[in-house]
Amino acid sequence: MSTTLKHRTLSSAIVDQLRQAILDGSYPAGSQLRQDALAQAYAVSRIPVREALFQLEAEGFVKIVPHKGAIVSGLSLDEINDVFELRKLLEPRLLASSIPAMTAADFEAVAGMEAAFEAAMSAGDISRWGLLNADFHMALYARATQPRTLSIVSGLLQTSDRYTRLQLQRGSSIERAQAEHNELIQLCRGGELGEAERLLIDHIELVRRDLVEFLEAGGKE
Structure with missing residues (x-):
């Protein structure tokens, strides 16, 4: 070596x-x-x-x-806006490319990721929340044919891990995240790409909004 x-x-x-x-x-x-x-x-x-x-x-x-x-680094409002706005632009593009090519086995893998995410939530295993959330999203994009975009989004999800953990500890965020993930799976399975893309954008935006409100209220890690 x-x-x-x-x-x-x-x-x-x-x-x-x-x-x-x-x-x-x-x-x-x-x-x-x-x-x-x-x-x-x-x-x-x-x-x-x-x-x-x-x-x-x-x-x-x-x-x-x-x-x-x-x-x-501390939590940054500018970084939150930058990261989540980029995610809203890039992730629907990956979803639209990936879903038509996904097999039944691929969807089973996505469902398995969501089950692991929900198990970690139920167990209060905070250290795994962000990682499992990223795994769920990346599993949905696995068949996308844009390798450069996949690499960028993987990095954005890694950066947002810290913020996602914080957001998921706030009130009803856990239940909402689980519900939206499961609805996204169903829409993708049914080939309803337009609705799936809109839900994905709303899902990312709600996380961004939660975090912005938290920081503007003087929240700390």
Whole structure:
């Protein structure tokens, strides 16, 4: 294995672990992520740690601040609007491309994703909510023929994981999310693409609106 590939492999593993630690609150907003301490904790050099922090900055989880290093980002109203508006533009396009090509087995896989999502909700397993929600959406888009758009949406869902978890902890959001997911499955199974696309846009918009109201009311993570 080349040195470059080895560093990339280490960096990817560190990205995954740090992202999860930020999502589960181990590193709350404002926390400083020190390269030396992280390198020591992971028993690696500073190079893969630095690469991991740059990747997390690109994903919006940290900010690299001069003379301070990497700081865990707080919830951002601008980012919420940007991410969810992009999702509203791109995800219906993927849905329209994917659904006509999906098989019965594909729909069973989607239903399985939704069942796992609902089980995690019932169990209060907050750490998995965002990931399972993303898995559900990506399963619906699996047959889409736009690989670049799929890659972008996958990144957007990953970024919105942090926000989705927060939104799902608010009142009736859990029941509404489950109902909308199941209705979306039924519309897609029935080939009602226009209705499915409209529901998907409304579904994403309601999450955005919930989060904006939360932040404007002074909410914190």
